Amino acid sequence: MSTHPQPELRNHTLVVTVSSSDGRPVLDRRAYESLARTFHEAADNEEVRVVVLRGLAGCFCLGGDFSEFLDATKHQKLIAAVTDLFRTLATFPKPILACVDGDAVGVGCTILFHCDMVIASDESTFRVPFVDFGLVPDAATSILAPQKLGYA
Secondary structure, eight states: OOEEEEEEEETTEEEEEEEETTSOOOBOHHHHHHHHHHHHHHHHOTTOOEEEEEEBTTEEEOOBOHHHHHOHHHHHHHHHHHHHHHHHHHTOSSOEEEEEOSEEETHHHHHHHTSSEEEEOTTOEEEOGGGGGTOOOSTTHHHHHHHHHOOO
8 A cells, every 4th residue: 555644844843654555555666755855845834843753643654665675676766765755864953753643663663763752552562674684773772772762
């Protein structure tokens, strides 16, 4: 199912809802590009003072769409879109607040480490599955997780 970030400006707060028609958002290249574009525009918009990033009830984001990652013809465009999004988040000049209710998996979890504050419901779960395969987590998770969460 296609995932669409839906931005809405409310009283100087840009609320960006990550949603999909089936309620279980997975990010593909278009979703990464749309999120990056939304944050680029918010950075330049003086009306926006803070961004709230949220999913719908029960699921924040289930991660990235691996079908594009495995397709050699789409791989480079996907990597460029992911890189642009995370550079944008890392240098974003305004506060980012994430609201999580439900699953935050893979890149859905990694995005949270780039936010200034995360508020999560008791029903929320967080997972970076690359480590299950002996791989390094994506988008600086191995650096940002200890900075944000501390050491065990």
